[in-house]
Amino acid sequence: MEDILKKHLDVVQVKLWEMSDYLYHHPELGDQEYQSMDLLVQFLEAHNFKIEKGIVDRPTAFKAIFDSGKKGPTIAYLSEYDALPGVGHGCGHNMIGTMSAGAAVILSKVLNEIGGRVIVLGTPAEETNGGKVPMAEQGIFDDIDAAMILHPADQSYESGESLAIDAIQFDFKGRSSHAAASPEKGINALDGVIQLFNGINALREHLTSDVRIHGIIKEGGLAANIVPDKAVAQFYIRAKSRIYLEEVVQKVKQIAKGASLMTGAELSIHNYELSYDNMITNQTLSNLFTKNLLTTDVVEVNKAKETYGSIDMGNVSHVVPAIHPYIGLDSPGLIAHTQEFADLTISDNSHRILSSGTLALALTGYDLITNKEEFEKMKNEFNLKTQVH
Structure with missing residues (x-):
C-alpha cells in the first residue's frame, strides 16, 4: 500500500510544495487567515471534498469531508495555518496545513476500496485563541475516530505531552x-x-x-x-x-x-x-505513525521531548484519540518562532520532508481503517487514559 499511496503523492507533490511556499510568502495572523483557508479549501475541493466554512463561529475555520459511502472509521487531519507577528511562519504552520490537506487527499484516493471517511479540519489561531477548543467543546469530533497533526521541528520526535x-x-x-x-x-x-x-x-x-x-x-x-x-x-x-x-x-x-x-x-x-488542556498522546496511534514515518526518508525519530509549552491539540486529545508528533527539518538546535525557522520551511530539503510527513500521515490513516486490531487497541487505550485524566 505504501507504493500505491506514494504514487498518489507523486501526483500532487509539487502542488503541496507550492502551497506551503505560498503560505510562507503570504502569512496571516490568527482568525485572519482568509487567503490561507481559501488555498487549502480550493485544493481539497478540487479532489472532491465537500466543504463547510466558518464552523464553530470562526470565519477562517473549515471542515472538509470525503466519504466513501462504505462503513469504516473516520480519520481527521488537522490543519493549522496562522502565522506569527513579525516572523511569519516561524512555527512552520505553512507545512502543517499543507501536510494535513495532502495526507487527506492521498488517503481519499483509496477509500472507495477500503471504506471509511477522511476529514480535514481547518483550525485557526493556534498561537493565540485556538480554534480546536470550540471544536472540541461543540462536538465536532463526536463522529471522528482519530485525529492527527504533524508539526515541523529541529528534529523528529514522537508525540508527547503538553501543559x-x-x-x-x-x-x-x-x-x-x-x-x-x-x-x-x-x-x-x-x-x-x-x-x-x-x-x-x-x-x-x-x-x-x-x-x-x-x-x-x-x-x-x-x-x-x-x-x-x-x-x-x-x-x-x-x-x-x-x-x-x-x-x-x-x-x-x-x-x-x-x-x-x-x-x-x-x-x-x-x-x-x-x-x-494538557495533551494526552494515544501511544498506540503514536507507535503506528512512528513506524510509518521511518518507512519514508526520515531515518531517526527521537523519544518525545519534555516540553513546558501548551497546544490546543490537548483539548482534542481529551475527546478523541490523538497525536501531535514532530518531523525534523534536519537542523538540530533550530529555535521555533524565529525568522530562521520560517525561512527553512521553504528549502528544497524541507520540501522533501513535507512529502515524507504527508505520506506517513496517510499511511497511518490507512492502517487505522484496515487494521481492526490496532484500531480497537487505540480506542481501548483512549478510554482508559481519559478516565484517569
Whole structure:
C-alpha cells in the first residue's frame, strides 16, 4: 500500500510544495487567515471534498469531508495555518496545513476500496485563541475516530505531552489623585497588581515543579504624579494536568482577592484567551505513525521531548484519540518562532520532508481503517487514559 499511496503523492507533490511556499510568502495572523483557508479549501475541493466554512463561529475555520459511502472509521487531519507577528511562519504552520490537506487527499484516493471517511479540519489561531477548543467543546469530533497533526521541528520526535494553560487577566480599579498633594485621597490600583505579583512569587514555593506562572503588567498608570486608578495584569498559568491547573488558578485568584482587600482597589477577573488542556498522546496511534514515518526518508525519530509549552491539540486529545508528533527539518538546535525557522520551511530539503510527513500521515490513516486490531487497541487505550485524566 505504501507504493500505491506514494504514487498518489507523486501526483500532487509539487502542488503541496507550492502551497506551503505560498503560505510562507503570504502569512496571516490568527482568525485572519482568509487567503490561507481559501488555498487549502480550493485544493481539497478540487479532489472532491465537500466543504463547510466558518464552523464553530470562526470565519477562517473549515471542515472538509470525503466519504466513501462504505462503513469504516473516520480519520481527521488537522490543519493549522496562522502565522506569527513579525516572523511569519516561524512555527512552520505553512507545512502543517499543507501536510494535513495532502495526507487527506492521498488517503481519499483509496477509500472507495477500503471504506471509511477522511476529514480535514481547518483550525485557526493556534498561537493565540485556538480554534480546536470550540471544536472540541461543540462536538465536532463526536463522529471522528482519530485525529492527527504533524508539526515541523529541529528534529523528529514522537508525540508527547503538553501543559494545560489558562490565560487570566486581573483588572484593578482604584481612584486617581495627585500623588504628592493629596495621595490620601487616592486608591492605587498599581499597588494591587504589585501585591498580586508578590503573592504569586510566594506561592511558587508550594507548587509542583511542572507549574509555570508568567505574567506582565499590561497597564500600570499614566504618570508618576498621578495615583493610578487602573492597572491590569495578564498571566499564563500552566500545569501538567487540567485538574491540578484548576487548583493552582484558584490559589492565584485568592491572592488577587487578597491584593484587592489590602489596597482597597476593586477587582475583576476574566480569561483573555481560550484555555488549553494538557495533551494526552494515544501511544498506540503514536507507535503506528512512528513506524510509518521511518518507512519514508526520515531515518531517526527521537523519544518525545519534555516540553513546558501548551497546544490546543490537548483539548482534542481529551475527546478523541490523538497525536501531535514532530518531523525534523534536519537542523538540530533550530529555535521555533524565529525568522530562521520560517525561512527553512521553504528549502528544497524541507520540501522533501513535507512529502515524507504527508505520506506517513496517510499511511497511518490507512492502517487505522484496515487494521481492526490496532484500531480497537487505540480506542481501548483512549478510554482508559481519559478516565484517569
